[in-house]
Amino acid sequence: MTRTDAIRLHLNDPHVRGRAYDEPQTRVLSRATRSAARQVIARWQDYAPTPLVDLPGLASRLGIGGLRIKYEGHRFRLGSFKALGGAYGVLRVLSRETGRTMDDIMAGRARNAVAGVTVCCATDGNHGRAVAWGAGLAGARCVIYLHDHVSQGREDAIAAYGADIMRVKGTYDDSVLKAAEDAGSRGWIVLSDTSWPGYEDIPSWVMQGYTVLTDEAMEQMAGRRPSHVFIQAGVGVLAAAVAGPMWEEWGSARPLTVVVEPHEADCVYQSAVHGRPTEGTGSLDTVMACLSAGTMSPLAWDILECGADAFITVADRYSPQAMVMLANDADVPLVAGESGAAGLAGLLASLQESDVGQALGLDRECDVLLVASEGATDPEIYTRIVGRRPEDVSSG
Ligand SMILES: Cc1ncc(COP(=O)(O)O)c(C=O)c1O
Structure with a gap:
């Protein structure tokens, strides 16, 4: 475990990577539930897969081999996945x-x-x-x-x-x-979106809906599988919906999955440290407002317990830095809100702390997938942080 002002890292037991995707994972997410959700959602008016944006220039500036972002800012014009x-x-x-x-x-x-x-x-x-x-x-x-x-x-x-x-x-x-x-x-x-004992059907359906973005991304990535995924977490359902399908489809050849949270909202990290769904220890006061959850979803834990390889928490300052970078320095300017940019925030913090970068195998060969999970869902906050209005930063 690494702990600095910038980042905390907890590595999962490497042996769990080899585990088969089985009960209890298939009880929540399976090829059948993913396909059922996709069939329904694909019939909604205005459905279209969101873009997978390739950012080779930004990757090279960051010193990594590749960077792609699944951009959810325009999903059904609601601004998030x-x-x-x-x-x-x-x-x-x-x-x-x-x-x-x-x-x-x-x-x-x-x-x-x-x-x-x-x-x-x-x-x-x-x-x-x-x-x-x-x-x-x-x-x-x-x-x-x-x-x-x-x-x-x-x-x-x-x-x-x-x-x-x-x-x-x-x-x-x-x-x-x-x-x-x-x-x-x-x-x-x-x-x-989160589950508790005796209340699981509805949160399972919510998670199954999210897997549409993962299935789209896996198709869009076609012959080029990422080596790493940095995925932000509040209660952990999005992270599970990203990690689960990749585990089910690609087994131990899936990317190294890093779950990213703010220091002050660390319930998934604490669950990983304690080996069971556990309450977070932070104040829940974070700029990454949509990640501010104190207790993780037990259903998400069933997947992340073995489906994630590393759990990190990062200082709040990395999120505005990531938002500005996506607006100003990406090959294609991207509008991502405070929580939407959190995956990149995790990558930036990991690269900055060289022992974390090394522990995660971040090098010039690695090919990272992120999910920009929201656009400027609060335009006023976005403008304050980035210095430009979202409509002045073209996107996706
Ligand atoms: C934009 C955004 N990203 C990420 C998350 C995290 O999702 P989860 O709470 O399922 O971990 C949320 C949750 O509300 C969100 O709104």
Whole structure:
């Protein structure tokens, strides 16, 4: 384990890399669940695979062999990959509750049937936006719980899809509790991205929705498999949705997978250190607002426990640095928000601390895959950090 002001590194036991993709992983994600999610999502209006952007110039400036970024900033015009999971989860729930098909519900042909269903969730911003979007298209009522640190810009974006907003004092975890409490007393359905004992179907569907981006990326990478993936984590569901399919398809020939979190929101890192889902130790106060989670998803742990090779936490300063680099120094300018740029933040911190770079095998030969998981989901914050408005930085 390495620990500096810039970065902490925990390496997974190298033996787990050879494990077969089996129970309990296939219970959550399998070729069949991925294909089912993709078939449904590919029929949504405006579906198109997001770009995989090749950045050879930036790679060479960073001293690595290759760098590609799966860019999610334009996903369904919602600004993040979350559209895939949140809305897919809503559809699966509404279909279960009403007996109507997901196609009918998404096209707004089952509005009367779904009108009596209320879905709710807590969010740092992007998940709530995706749930509100899905519920809005279907015609279901939606209530979104926001904690103190969620910006007004993110609240406005959610409210624009017709959701009712509830503000909750405290952290993300406080808002999760409040949403669950209200749902229990009012007969609403919680649409959480994270799981807990006895609550697994819905978070599995959310994770399955995210795998669409991984399947697209694996096709887009065709004959050139990356050597490394740096993937950011809040509760860890995105990281699991990226690591799982690569493990299932490529086995031990999969890329070395590095899970990246902010120092102050380190629940996945702490889980890796303790060998089981564990609460984080940080204050949860981080510029990477959407990664601010105190407890990781147990379902994500089932995949990351063996599917990830390294867990790092990085100082907040690397995220703005990564955002500016993507806007100004990338071969193709990319607009990535504070959490969207976190994978690059992890790569930068690892390269800067040479013993970490060495431990991870980062050299002139390596070929890194990142996921820019969001665009400028809060344009005001983006402009403050990058010094230009998102629309003045062309993207993707
Ligand atoms: C833009 C962005 N990136 C990454 C994440 C992390 O995803 P997860 O919480 O599944 O780890 C989130 C979560 O909200 C997010 O909004």
